[in-house]
Amino acid sequence: MSQELPQSQVWALIRFRGDDLLGPIKATAAIHTYHCGEQIYGTDDIRNDWYRVVIGAARNCLLLPDGRRRIVDFFLAGDFFGLGAENGLHLTVEAASDGAVVVRYPRRQVEALADSNPLIGRGVREVALQAVSRSHSRMLILGRVTAIEKVMSFLAEMAQRSSGPDAMIDLQVSRYDIADYLALSVETVCRALTQLQYRHRIAMHGKRRIKIIRNLQLR
Amino acid sequence: MSQELPQSQVWALIRFRGDDLLGPIKATAAIHTYHCGEQIYGTDDIRNDWYRVVIGAARNCLLLPDGRRRIVDFFLAGDFFGLGAENGLHLTVEAASDGAVVVRYPRRQVEALADSNPLIGRGVREVALQAVSRSHSRMLILGRVTAIEKVMSFLAEMAQRSSGPDAMIDLQVSRYDIADYLALSVETVCRALTQLQYRHRIAMHGKRRIKIIRNLQLR
DNA sequence: CGCTCGGTTGACAACCGTCAAAGCGTGTGG
DNA sequence: CCACACGCTTTGACGGTTGTCAACCGAGCG
Numbered sequence A, B: 001m002s003q004e005l006p007q008s009q010v011w012a013l014i015r016f017r018g019d020d021l022l023g024p025i026k027a028t029a030a031i032h033t034y035h036c037g038e039q040i041y042g043t044d045d046i047r048n049d050w051y052r053v054v055i056g057a058a059r060n061c062l063l064l065p066d067g068r069r070r071i072v073d074f075f076l077a078g079d080f081f082g083l084g085a086e087n088g089l090h091l092t093v094e095a096a097s098d099g100a101v102v103v104r105y106p107r108r109q110v111e112a113l114a115d116s117n118p119l120i121g122r123g124v125r126e127v128a129l130q131a132v133s134r135s136h137s138r139m140l141i142l143g144r145v146t147a148i149e150k151v152m153s154f155l156a157e158m159a160q161r162s163s164g165p166d167a168m169i170d171l172q173v174s175r176y177d178i179a180d181y182l183a184l185s186v187e188t189v190c191r192a193l194t195q196l197q198y199r200h201r202i203a204m205h206g207k208r209r210i211k212i213i214r215n216l217q218l219r
Numbered sequence C: 001c002g003c004t005c006g007g008t009t010g011a012c013a014a015c016c017g018t019c020a021a022a023g024c025g026t027g028t029g030g
Numbered sequence D: 001c002c003a004c005a006c007g008c009t010t011t012g013a014c015g016g017t018t019g020t021c022a023a024c025c026g027a028g029c030g
Helices: A007-016 A023-028 A107-116 A118-142 A147-162 A175-182 A186-198 B007-016 B023-028 B107-116 B118-142 B147-162 B175-182 B186-198
Strands: A030-034 A039-042 A049-055 A057-063 A069-076 A090-095 A100-106 A168-170 A202-205 A209-212 B030-034 B039-042 B049-055 B057-063 B069-076 B090-095 B100-106 B168-170 B202-205 B209-212
Touching: A007 A049, A023 A100, A023 A107, A039 A049, A049 A057, A049 A107, A057 A100, A057 A175, A057 B118, A069 A118, A069 A147, A069 A175, A069 B118, A100 A107, A107 A118, A118 A147, A118 B057, A118 B069, A118 B118, A147 A168, A147 A175, A147 A186, A147 A209, A175 A186, A186 A202, B007 B049, B023 B100, B023 B107, B039 B049, B049 B057, B049 B107, B057 B100, B069 B118, B069 B147, B069 B175, B100 B107, B107 B118, B118 B147, B147 B168, B147 B175, B147 B186, B147 B209, B175 B186, B186 B202
Parallel strands: none
Antiparallel strands: A030 A100, A039 A090, A049 A100, A057 A069, A057 A090, A168 A209, A202 A209, B030 B100, B039 B090, B049 B100, B057 B069, B057 B090, B168 B209, B202 B209
């Protein structure tokens, strides 16, 4: 386990981003730090909590009957998660980066807050809508595009979700995770990245820091 | 335009399925029949309505900047839709079968009903959750599987959503729509269907009626 | 009849997954 | 301190699957 972060510092981080939606119930929230791959929750847990990523990333995985794994969503700093049932399939949410920090809110409190405060009720609905929207964007990526387009789109999405478009991306996830997310093999992801470098579309600083130089609209 | 269905008959159909969630506000609802490809709503419309498929199918399409189209969701008889914003991309919902019948409810009424009745509020939330769940299932399909697996999974999904597992499926959509949905080419969809017939996994009666004979768990 | 549209089949090239091997960084133990 | 192992990343070679192009069939329609 990585060293814990002081609680006050976590709330400062959340407030710093200016989107402390669930601030009113932070007294009942719990903060936890995970190492990479550690499970945050799974199908077997009775999910009566809401979660939010503060630092790092989490991955929403589905386990297929034959044991294969697929990542159906990434949660980055600021994202809420805890949405439920995946008709019959085994679901887990795990930390995707080492030292990921996650806040846990009691579900009952969130819903009570949402009932009493229409603004928050709308915010809660917004979480589901964003999940749908993310899914749909990903279908476009998974869709009719070639491997290079997939990887480029993935980078663009990450850039947009983490900081701003065309900035330096701090990839929180491994190549294996990217491959699982894009429905490609690890090797193809690597090849695509080298191709993109070769064509001066991205620049890599180390293994997990990438700068987008020229971003074509995802075809 | 196909001939209109008497209003009373539409409500009878909905009641027959025993899930007339929004019955209390049916007085304010409007019924409309579409021909295949006709737009139900798009990004440019101010979406202040909720919709529900009564007969046939609708497709939720995203338009890419270069003009290509992708189907991100199908709505079948009984499904609600009307969920919103797709971060920047142009969205349309069109009828996917000829003579599709759709009921339109004023959004304000739905939300008022949801506020006053917690059961309906939960039902409304459920719609978004189902959309997320469908998306995730589809990611599995789009994911690491071969064309035959994709098509087989698609048929299984349609069987489950329309009537019951392993029954006769009345495909409401064209091969082109299936291809767009599964991120395959039309030709590959055809080849997969003939392969599945050859292997006695499905039986086709006409072009759009398919019976699942032996359904392997989607790998 | 000719036209269009949806569906089907064939041939071929390109792309991607699989297998294999090697480089690299980190941590562990001798 | 060094050797070693392990995980992550990268590159190469090869075969299979799939997209593309092309052609054909059948149904519906003016």
